[in-house]
Amino acid sequence: MFNKLLIANRGEIALRIVRACQELGVRSVAVYSDADAQAPHVREADEAVHIGPAPSSESYLKGDRIVEVAKQVAAEATHPGYGFLSEREWFARLVRDSGLVFIGPPAEAIARMGSKIAARQLVIAAGVPVVPGTTEPLRDAAEAAEVAERFGYPVLLKAAAGGGGKGMRVVREARELASSLDAARREALNAFGDDAVYVEKYIEGPRHVEIQVLADQHGTVLSLGERECSVQRRHQKMIEEAPSVAVSPDLRRRMGETAVAAARAAGYVNAGTCEFLLDKNGEFYFLEMNTRLQVEHPVTEFVTGIDIVQWQIRIAAGERLPFPADMTPRGWAIECRITSEDPANGFLPSTGRIEYLHVPSGPGVRWDGGVAAGTTVGLSYDPMLAKLIVWGATRDDAVARMHRALTELTIVGVETSREFHLRVMEDADFRRGDIEIQWLERRLPELIGASPDAARVRAAAIAAALLADRDRHARRGNPASAPGTDATPGGGRGAMDPWIIAARRDGVR
Amino acid sequence: MKYIVDVNGARLEVEVEADGVRVDGHVVDARLTDVEGTPIHLVTIGNEVHRVASRRGDSRGRYALWMDGYRYEVEALDERMRAIRDLTAADAETTGPRPLVAPMPGLIVRVHAAPGDRVEAGQGLVVMEAMKMENELRTQSVGVVRAVHVSAGMTVEKGALLVEFSQEA
Numbered sequence: 191m192f193n194k195l196l197i198a199n200r201g202e203i204a205l206r207i208v209r210a211c212q213e214l215g216v217r218s219v220a221v222y223s224d225a226d227a228q229a230p231h232v233r234e235a236d237e238a239v240h241i242g243p244a245p246s247s248e249s250y251l252k253g254d255r256i257v258e259v260a261k262q263v264a265a266e267a268t269h270p271g272y273g274f275l276s277e278r279e280w281f282a283r284l285v286r287d288s289g290l291v292f293i294g295p296p297a298e299a300i301a302r303m304g305s306k307i308a309a310r311q312l313v314i315a316a317g318v319p320v321v322p323g324t325t326e327p328l329r330d331a332a333e334a335a336e337v338a339e340r341f342g343y344p345v346l347l348k349a350a351a352g353g354g355g356k357g358m359r360v361v362r363e364a365r366e367l368a369s370s371l372d373a374a375r376r377e378a379l380n381a382f383g384d385d386a387v388y389v390e391k392y393i394e395g396p397r398h399v400e401i402q403v404l405a406d407q408h409g410t411v412l413s414l415g416e417r418e419c420s421v422q423r424r425h426q427k428m429i430e431e432a433p434s435v436a437v438s439p440d441l442r443r444r445m446g447e448t449a450v451a452a453a454r455a456a457g458y459v460n461a462g463t464c465e466f467l468l469d470k471n472g473e474f475y476f477l478e479m480n481t482r483l484q485v486e487h488p489v490t491e492f493v494t495g496i497d498i499v500q501w502q503i504r505i506a507a508g509e510r511l512p513f514p515a516d517m518t519p520r521g522w523a524i525e526c527r528i529t530s531e532d533p534a535n536g537f538l539p540s541t542g543r544i545e546y547l548h549v550p551s552g553p554g555v556r557w558d559g560g561v562a563a564g565t566t567v568g569l570s571y572d573p574m575l576a577k578l579i580v581w582g583a584t585r586d587d588a589v590a591r592m593h594r595a596l597t598e599l600t601i602v603g604v605e606t607s608r609e610f611h612l613r614v615m616e617d618a619d620f621r622r623g624d625i626e627i628q629w630l631e632r633r634l635p636e637l638i639g640a641s642p643d644a645a646r647v648r649a650a651a652i653a654a655a656l657l658a659d660r661d662r663h664a665r666r667g668n669p670a671s672a673p674g675t676d677a678t679p680g681g682g683r684g685a686m687d688p689w690i691i692a693a694r695r696d697g698v699r
Numbered sequence: 700m701k702y703i704v705d706v707n708g709a710r711l712e713v714e715v716e717a718d719g720v721r722v723d724g725h726v727v728d729a730r731l732t733d734v735e736g737t738p739i740h741l742v743t744i745g746n747e748v749h750r751v752a753s754r755r756g757d758s759r760g761r762y763a764l765w766m767d768g769y770r771y772e773v774e775a776l777d778e779r780m781r782a783i784r785d786l787t788a789a790d791a792e793t794t795g796p797r798p799l800v801a802p803m804p805g806l807i808v809r810v811h812a813a814p815g816d817r818v819e820a821g822q823g824l825v826v827m828e829a830m831k832m833e834n835e836l837r838t839q840s841v842g843v844v845r846a847v848h849v850s851a852g853m854t855v856e857k858g859a860l861l862v863e864f865s866q867e868a
Contacts, residue, residue: 355832356832373833376808376833377833380828424832534770535802536802536834538802538803538829538834539803539829540803541803541804541857545738546737546738546739546752548737548739569803569804569805569829596768597768600739600750600752600765602738602739602752602754602765609768609769609770612768641707642707642767642769642771646766646767646769647706647707647709647711647771648711648722648723649742649744649747649749649766649767650706650707650764650766650767650769650771650773651704651706651709651711651713651722651773651775652713652720652722652727652729652742652744653731653740653742653749653751653753653764653766654702654704654706654713654762654764654771654773654774654775655702655704655713655715655720655775656715656720656729656730656731656742657731657740657753657762657764657775658702658704658760658762658775658776659700659702659715660731661755661759662700662777
């Protein structure tokens with residue numbers, strides 16, 4: 191096992207890796223930008239090194255600088271997490287060439303699966319089913335139109351280097367094609383520095399089901415079963431679960447074997463994920479392989495009992511996988527991504543300082559977070575603040591538990607996706623498992639517009655009146671006379687009531 | 700003191716008295732206290748307990764409340780203030796369509812509007828990029844573009860005025 195490991199990431203995933211290191215007795219080294227000097231991943235690590243200013247292009251994407259730091263602190267390995275440098279072939283190569291161990295697949299496997307076009311050709315040769323589409327990047331709008339006519343609308347434009355919904359566009363009519371191609375190219379260029387875009391037949395109404403794969407250095411490649419990630423907005427996953435209501439033991443075995451075949455074809459080692467579309471007839475199509483740890487790995491950890499991040503490190507250190515080839519998931523796990531996005535306002539990003547954070551706990555609840563009270567949420571990084579994950583004996587139990595945990599969760603200071611997740615947990619379709627990748631886009635207006643019942647509205651009106659009344663008395667400098675409110679000042683706050691201070695500030699605005 | 704409270708489009712009257720509140724003609728024991736060391740309020744109504752987070756809005760009496768798993772936009776005003784606000788709101792309706800403002804800080808990617816353009820409600824006029832995602836900003840009502848204050852490549856702060864409209868001639 192390694193003595194010391196450098197984590198080339200930030201936020202919740204960096205903290206997740208710190209935790210795995212501590213449990214394995216490996217010293218952890220965090221890196222951080224100006225914006226993250228006191229971030230939770232820095233606080234919990236054994237060592238921390240500053241690597242640059244807040245923009246990720248000058249810090250967390252600076253692979254050469256990070257490798258330099260790893261050598262300086264005598265780390266033996268580096269874990270890239272997800273995003274940032276995790277799927278950059280050159281970074282994996284640089285780490286290896288510098289005499290360090292990259293916790294992830296070999297650079298060659300990243301390259302084989304990194305371009306979606308090359309990956310398609312590779313897996314087709316391995317007998318893996320794929321969605322009909324082009325195998326070359328589109329030259330121009332005219333070629334796109336010609337291909338789209340051949341497959342029939344709707345078609346999907348996808349960045350060759352893409353991921354996370356960036357550089358992706360569904361085109362339903364010929365007249366939208368040219369502008370969508372421009373937009374997809376622009377996003378692809380901005381996000382990945384590569385504007386290659388290809389087109390495929392758009393399959394309506396499929397589920398997004400993916401298979402977690404673990405492969406050791408000794409030729410063992412295992413499937414850890416499926417995750418269902420159909421609750422998506424703009425191709426971004428919002429909620430994931432394991433297992434899937436749509437996957438029978440037989441289908442699980444077949445999809446698992448297919449994923450293992452794809453991984454073998456790429457010469458894959460370490461943790462990876464094969465994404466599939468699963469249509470209503472139980473046919474599945476390979477989409478892509480993510481050559482890294484996934485955001486949603488905890489749901490698989492809950493139902494298999496396998497610590498995927500620890501095993502990534504163990505595999506990289508040369509250990510053999512001791513697990514059986516045929517695993518049956520135990521119980522049900524659900525994950526909600528808690529983001530600093532405002533569901534009531536079109537999911538626009540919300541920024542600010544987290545003034546207060548109450549994390550849910552109790553049976554079967556896990557919080558993988560990268561923020562704390564005092565954290566400033568800016569625009570430099572991904573809006574995902576944390577993941578809330580629950581386990582239950584059945585899917586119904588897990589849904590009820592998630593609802594309970596979301597209710598406990600309190601974040602003051604930034605808008606979050608919490609209420610959105612609560613509405614999904616209350617939704618009849620979702621509770622039946624009747625979801626597919628377009629379900630959320632269709633249901634979103636209703637989910638967001640859902641209004642509380644009259645009793646709740648009445649309670650909110652009472653709370654509002656009590657608040658307004660307290661503020662009114664505070665403005666008059668006579669808080670003690672406010673009826674129905676407790677004006678006792680808090681400990682250590684001195685004689686000046688904070689409401690008065692606030693009111694005076696209001697007055698000089 | 701009687702408050703007229705607007706909650707998510709509904710209007711309720713709540714009278715705050717010394718021993719509780721009067722709603723729908725009933726007096727219930729209702730109190731608001733702060734949870735020590737946190738910005739959380741406990742609102743008790745009879746025996747019911749509600750954990751409430753609040754944020755003051757942009758004008759007196761306006762709050763965002765997080766309570767019982769919902770977020771509420773509320774406005775609680777006494778009768779006099781309520782009457783003044785209602786008059787001002789009625790006045791604002793005759794001054795023309797609301798301008799398009801930046802809902803977040805970010806980069807202007809494209810602008811599909813020029814002075815004199817007629818626009819429909821829901822028409823996308825400006826594309827902004829924030830957190831590496833493009834977001835299309837749409838008009839709220841029919842109107843004619845009076846002024847465009849941004850162009851592609853500009854970085855804007857939250858609340859920046861992007862496009863102004865006048866009412867149709």
